[in-house]
Amino acid sequence: MKVAKFGGTSLANAEQIKKVCQIVMADRDRRLIVVSAPGKRHKEDTKVTDLLIAYAERSLAGEPIGEAKQAIFLRYREIVADLGLSAEIGQAIEAELEEVLANKAGLSADRFMDAVKAAGEDTCAKVVARYLQSLGEVATYMNPKDAGMLVTDEASNAHILPEAYAKLATLREREGIVIFPGFFGYSRAGDLVTFSRGGSDITGSILAAAVQAEVYENFTDVDSVYVVNPNLIDDPKKVTEITYREMRELSYSGFSVFHEEALIPAYQADIPVCIKNTNNPSAPGTMIVAERGSATNRVSGIASDGGFCSIYVSKYLMNREIGFGRKLLQILEEEELSYEHTPSGIDNISVILRERDLTEEKEQRIVERIRQELFADDVAVQHSLALVMIVGEGMRQSVGTTARATTALAAAKINLEMINQGSSEVSMMFGVKAEEADRAVIALYQEFFGGEEPVVSSSAQAASVSV
């Protein structure tokens, strides 16, 4: 049995949905199908999930909702019509969607937002099931509540509960093709809760682990994972095989092709993941596996992500002070902040955080507390940082990777704010100013995969004029 997840771009319109159904029908082992909400049809388009969020925000703010609602219904109406589904089917699907959008009473703002967001995937799953049925297939829409997709109840940031797996495993016994909406589950109390954005990848991975799938296929709009974001460099090198550890690090640091939390369930159940292209299904794609044969190339990928900040703390003889690190991190804990990294020196330590979590008020309070409670000599917060990551299993065995990377970055006149080698030794991280991140990635690509000058994609050209 294979679990196949199709992303928003694969379901953006009727033409795409037809491709999806052809792919499903071409392999009888593809029996558990996870769908996202319709995504962008072209670059300037809006994903249905974003239309739903805009709708929910207006509704919660008490603003007029007519246009926002119309935009959502239009997307599905067009898809249903172009798939040649009957008017009755269209009306039934619309009535269920309407009910969710109208049902605000008794729900907190968070719960309403999650219910509305999830309607994108839920409606799409119903449409796809109906279309497969119209082609003569035995296909059923599966409600995540009935299936047992039990999750924690943190709004918009759910995590699977371990007890969910036993019931989900019974999906294996279902007849025909099961169409499962991605992106959400239900708490123990029965409330709908969504995963974080892009979370349909997580649904697919959970289901693949639960049913012990032979493979988890993740269909998107690119032929493979590339060694660098293809929006930055035209036609970069393809990755044919990559380990879970490498992909986890790269997804964390900007490879948006696969959700950073989606690898864990598949990894724990030892299910290989294959990233494939709905628009070119015969391309082999990228396999994500436990061990890869060719770990000789030292760097497997280069990624970057912005939105970080660092709290730098220095104190003479910090290395001799028992409990300093704990006290520092406790201050963050009391401010309900998680941290990302803690590179340190003899008398200093930096704590890297996601900028979105640190309000101005919290920042002032934290700086003050570090000064007063820890008697720090210096505390400074630096904003607008990007983390650039080079990742590769082969880096463990090879000498000189750091030297090559820092030399390349120096030659591109990029100032390094921080260097951190991951404890796993499969990654190395460089903190740079956000506006220099693209140039840093391009310089590193040139160093490790270059040979010739890479062709910088037009959207990245502005950032890279001085390369």
Ligand SMILES: Nc1ncnc2c1ncn2[C@@H]1O[C@H](COP(=O)(O)OP(=O)(O)O)[C@@H](O)[C@H]1O
């Ligand atoms: N290293 C990478 N390799 C491949 N794609 C990448 C990489 N980094 C970022 N991407 C982007 O990820 C996109 C696919 O992810 P996403 O838009 O979430 O697709 P889907 O709608 O299928 O979920 C690609 O179109 C590409 O722009």
Ligand SMILES: N[C@@H](CC(=O)OP(=O)(O)O)C(=O)O
């Ligand atoms: N539709 C949701 C979940 C998702 O995974 O979408 P996609 O497969 O298009 O990245 C979102 O946009 O966040």
